[in-house]
Amino acid sequence: MSTTLPASRKPAGTTAGGAPAGARLEFRGLRRTFGSTVALDGLDLTIEPGELVALLGPSGCGKTTALRVVAGFEQPDAGEVLLDGQDITAVPANRRDAGMVFQSYSLFPNLSARDNVAFGLRVRKVGAAQRHERAAELLDLVGLPDHGDRYPHQMSGGQQQRVALARALALRPRVLLLDEPLSALDAKVRANLREEIRRLQLSLGITTVFVTHDQEEALSMADRVAVLNAGKLEQCAAPAELYERPATAFVAEFVGTMNRLPGRLTGSGTVEVLGARLPVDGPVPAGGDVEVLVRPENVTATADADGAATVVSASFFGAVTRLHLDLPGAGPVKADLPSRTAGDLVPGARAAVGLAERPVLVVASAA
């Protein structure tokens, strides 16, 4: 029951953050249902000390529920949450030693930024002078040194979330929980704050769980990304690995863009697709006809009057141009080409389509 209070840990050193506060966080067989909906279906996941793990998934996949279980706002039906090996499942939310930043603006409207940050210290009866000092230190840390006297309604959304972050860190929690903290902000502020959160997290070394439905956010910030689907963990891996070597078809298609092309297993671990023979990665389904998952950047297209494919549309994204092609027998195909090689591929043009020589994932044919 007794979680370590921050006061008993090493006090802040010269830096605002103090000693690396990372703790190991483990989910063991978490299960939670709401009526007939299963939010968590036996979730197992270990987050190493000081690591930032993003929980990514479509809405309703259980990622927010998982976070709320850590915070103590939800009780799991089964399973446990361990913090540094200690079972905290039964510890009430106010004694969990976890700081949280919420999706909606959660600052106390009647308190100034300084008092918001110092709220938790006040709860723990820390003296006023010490409180103010710590609040100033944290406001400085989140880049708002001059905003201590402002009230929430006098600050922008981004500033409010910074203050909320400072408030979450004020008690030097062992875990930082971020529940889509950027989703209410506009794109530019979001990108800035994203980098800043990551910078702060690295410098404090605090174990962080970040819930998001935005894969760009997850891939760019996290040490590892845990992809959840229907309350289960599909894969937890570093962003590059997740992208390059997705463990399941769900991950493959949820993260990034994916083409599904008809193929045929040829035995000896290869698959024949679009006339090419490629090695198969991951599990091989039984049966000859399969669907092959190929990233758009691994599809090549060249202007060719005799080509089988027709360019439907081309979208210019700066360095890359995405082509939507129609390939008889395979359906729509997306291809990402360096923009300078895509000049001739205007809508209506014929093109020859090929695949890069890389291992591919295959799934049983849906048809």
Added chain:
Amino acid sequence: MAAMTPTVPETDVPEAVPAPRAAAPRAGRRPRPRVWRGAVLALAGAYFLLPLVASFVFTVHVPGRGISFEAYTELLGADGFTESLLLSLGLAAATIALSLLLAVPALVAVRIGSPKLRPVVEVMCMLPLVVPPIALVTGITTVLRWGPEHLSRTPLYQTFIAVQNERFPLVLVLAYTVLALPFVYRSLDAGLRAIDVPTLVEAARSCGASWPYVVLRVLLPNLRGSLAGAAFLTLALVLGEFTIASLLGFRPFAVWIVSISGAQARMSVAVSILSLLITWLLLLLLSRAGTSPSAAASAPVTTSRKES
């Protein structure tokens, strides 16, 4: 509003008049509406002030003897004035305390725990509006009569006697709490809607706050405006309540005013002017207490109250 009912009924009716009219000129941005604004203000002002001034003149001007404040000095020493006023204020304070103690935890709990129950609670809180006070009083009388007869051998008997204590009739507090419930509910509900209760509660919890701390230090400060609004309406209601108190045979301020108005005309008018001033003063104090950004919800009530 009922505070002035006995002798100055005019003030009761026009309460709603200035608000819509005053709002109209604000919509246009041309300078012309200024004239309108002035005209409306003058008209409304005359409508409110003339009866007041006339009443005041009536109380101080004695034909053939000139100006005299006798009515007021007599009044302060009049039999029952202080007692009934203090009784009314005490009843108001107790009613405010009881209704807030009942409503705040209940509404917060519904908001956090089971939002589905909200319509049920709403209907329950609104019921007193459709039950006329006269029906309520009949019910209360029946119970008060039935109780001592059937419970004379139980400890409850003493309770029945105690709640009817002349000096502080708790039964009135209970009845007024029921009457005040719709107003308290409306005011608090508006306040609770204005803040994101579940998120604030969770934010405070994750900062280490216990439940009582959350309610006292996080929710109540942010409900200041609506708490003041609820107190405000309850105060006005209790100070002016006549039917129940009179029929149950108690003598708070409103009942006392009526009881002396028949005998001494001048003094009764003086009393109603004084009661108006007292009510205004108290309401002003309460509305001061509730001044905060989140008071917006109860603001319309506040302004229309001040204007009357």
